[in-house]
Amino acid sequence: MNHFALGQKITRTGSWAWNRASGELFWSREHFRIFGLDPESNKVSYDVYLQMVHADDKEQVERAFQEAVRTECDFDAEYRMVRPDGQMRCIHSHAYPVFGESGELMEYVGTIADITEQRQAEESLGSMQAELARASRAMTLGQLMATIAHEVNQPMAALTANAGAALRWLAADPPRIDKARQALTRIARDANRANDVIARIRALVGGNDGQRTVLNLNSIVQEVIVLVRTELRRNEVTLRAHLDENLQRVRCDRVQMQQVFLNLIVNAIEAMAAVVARPKLLTIETVADDAGVIASVKDSGVGVDELVLERVFEPFYTTKPRGMGMGLAISRAIVQAHGGRLWFVANETSGARVRFQLPFNRTPAE
Amino acid sequence: MKSSNAVVYVVDDDVSVREALASLIGSVSLNVECFASPQDFLRRRTRDAPSCLVLDVRMPGVSGLELQRELTRTEQAIPIIFISAHGDIQTAVGAMKAGAMEFLAKPFRDEDLLEAIRQALERDRAAQGRREALASIRNRYEQLTARQRQIASKIVEGRLNKQIAAELHLSENTIKVHRRRIMERMGAGNVATLVRLMEQLT
Numbered sequence: 001m002n003h004f005a006l007g008q009k010i011t012r013t014g015s016w017a018w019n020r021a022s023g024e025l026f027w028s029r030e031h032f033r034i035f036g037l038d039p040e041s042n043k044v045s046y047d048v049y050l051q052m053v054h055a056d057d058k059e060q061v062e063r064a065f066q067e068a069v070r071t072e073c074d075f076d077a078e079y080r081m082v083r084p085d086g087q088m089r090c091i092h093s094h095a096y097p098v099f100g101e102s103g104e105l106m107e108y109v110g111t112i113a114d115i116t117e118q119r120q121a122e123e124s125l126g127s128m129q130a131e132l133a134r135a136s137r138a139m140t141l142g143q144l145m146a147t148i149a150h151e152v153n154q155p156m157a158a159l160t161a162n163a164g165a166a167l168r169w170l171a172a173d174p175p176r177i178d179k180a181r182q183a184l185t186r187i188a189r190d191a192n193r194a195n196d197v198i199a200r201i202r203a204l205v206g207g208n209d210g211q212r213t214v215l216n217l218n219s220i221v222q223e224v225i226v227l228v229r230t231e232l233r234r235n236e237v238t239l240r241a242h243l244d245e246n247l248q249r250v251r252c253d254r255v256q257m258q259q260v261f262l263n264l265i266v267n268a269i270e271a272m273a274a275v276v277a278r279p280k281l282l283t284i285e286t287v288a289d290d291a292g293v294i295a296s297v298k299d300s301g302v303g304v305d306e307l308v309l310e311r312v313f314e315p316f317y318t319t320k321p322r323g324m325g326m327g328l329a330i331s332r333a334i335v336q337a338h339g340g341r342l343w344f345v346a347n348e349t350s351g352a353r354v355r356f357q358l359p360f361n362r363t364p365a366e
Numbered sequence: 367m368k369s370s371n372a373v374v375y376v377v378d379d380d381v382s383v384r385e386a387l388a389s390l391i392g393s394v395s396l397n398v399e400c401f402a403s404p405q406d407f408l409r410r411r412t413r414d415a416p417s418c419l420v421l422d423v424r425m426p427g428v429s430g431l432e433l434q435r436e437l438t439r440t441e442q443a444i445p446i447i448f449i450s451a452h453g454d455i456q457t458a459v460g461a462m463k464a465g466a467m468e469f470l471a472k473p474f475r476d477e478d479l480l481e482a483i484r485q486a487l488e489r490d491r492a493a494q495g496r497r498e499a500l501a502s503i504r505n506r507y508e509q510l511t512a513r514q515r516q517i518a519s520k521i522v523e524g525r526l527n528k529q530i531a532a533e534l535h536l537s538e539n540t541i542k543v544h545r546r547r548i549m550e551r552m553g554a555g556n557v558a559t560l561v562r563l564m565e566q567l568t
Contacts, residue, residue, distance in 0.1 A: 155382060156472065157383055157472035159473065161473075162386040162389060164476025164477070176393075179389065183389050186382065
């Protein structure tokens with residue numbers, strides 16, 4: 001085997017030449033091998049070649065070649081071919097025109113490469129990524145659904161049990177009207193509770209304006225700190241609250257703003273879960289500027305990769321193994337519904353800082 | 367009018383669920399006692415009548431599954447009907463493997479719960495019969511003197527009066543008197559019965 005042939009074998013590249021005047025086709029030994037033919041016992045022609053191209057790709061290859069010849073341009077095609085033993089291969093072919101002394105098109109000289117394995121690898125990688133994306137999305141959605149289901153199933157269980165009880169008390173001899181009435185009263189109460197759950201979810205996921213009052217953001221921070229105290233202690237997180245004493249009051253929904261702080265604080269605690277060498281420090285600040293009130297929640301965790309900085313606000317996007325991916329999306333939606341904005345502060349020395357601003361008593365754009 | 371002395375215990379942290387189940391179970395003339403947490407249940411339940419436990423899976427603090435394990439560990443087995451607002455198959459499988467009677471997803475049909483309670487009480491009534499019989503045997507055995515217990519275990523091993531007398535350096539007559547006492551106290555008509563009773567104590 002000469003060096004040329006060896007090189008072709010190693011790179012899995014075959015070469016070919018097509019003479020325009022005679023229509024003759026030349027294939028290198030490697031080209032024969034790629035096409036699954038014995039170079040000694042086979043003659044090649046344009047027709048033989050076209051017959052071996054996969055039926056679905058034949059038309060496209062023929063058109064591309066005719067077009068190349070007509071415009072005297074490079075020929076470049078990717079197609080599938082079927083070997084005599086039935087095996088299908090993916091081929092990439094590239095050729096360029098060779099012109100005579102007077103500039104007339106003499107022939108095309110080109111190479112073919114067997115890219116079957118490459119394509120297969122790409123396809124399986126693609127399908128794996130798609131699978132992963134689907135799985136993680138389904139899982140987080142599933143978790144969301146599970147949470148909602150739990151909140152609704154609880155009053156539903158009470159409802160059905162009370163209904164069963166009421167019917168039985170009425171069927172008793174003598175009927176126990178008092179007991180039945182109590183059960184029915186509880187049914188009304190539990191139905192309202194189920195309703196509240198749905199309303200709260202709707203409010204969380206956006207849309208509903210909820211109940212807005214004029215209040216001090218500091219009081220909300222303090223309420224939420226009480227809620228997360230155990231969580232902070234369990235995770236050995238030190239809390240520092242720098243709350244501006246002269247903070248002006250703003251118009252906002254108390255429950256929704258609690259939700260925002262809660263989301264940001266829980267995120268911060270989780271971001272510091274892996275921190276061992278540094279102190280775990282959670283800093284909550286409130287301060288006022290000309291346009292409104294600004295609050296920020298900062299952790300001393302690993303920070304947020306620049307690449308995912310905007311993605312973290314997408315619903316169902318999460319970097320946490322068990323996260324639902326709704327926290328930041330909901331928080332931002334709530335702040336925006338209040339006419340404010342919520343953003344990540346870049347270039348922090350360590351950890352991440354999320355900051356949001358609520359404008360002074362100004363009704364948000366309807 | 368209560369149809370029996372059986373008690374249904376309900377442990378659920380949700381007050382709405384507790385109230386509803388108390389009413390439902392009461393409506394079929396069963397005694398019911400509700401607890402807001404497993405700790406409460408362990409502290410306050412009284413145990414002599416046949417009973418069963420309707421237990422929520424997820425509660426803050428001690429979970430229903432942990433309570434199940436604790437009851438098994440301390441040999442306070444009681445038929446358990448789990449109720450859960452999470453249709454979590456893995457949890458259900460785990461609970462059933464650990465011996466739960468039933469696993470009902472909230473919301474469940476009231477008939478399903480009442481039927482499960484009926485079966486659980488039936489099972490505990492049978493277990494109760496066994497428990498009482500065992501307590502009675504233990505009680506009778508405890509009335510034997512140390513010497514009589516010693517002799518009883520030798521009888522169970524199949525020794526003859528003569529052999530026992532020799533081993534304990536006592537007269538054969540003394541052994542005969544003890545043997546009669548032992549059979550009387552244990553309420554055993556013959557050695558085979560005594561063997562069966564003693565086996566249950568180990």
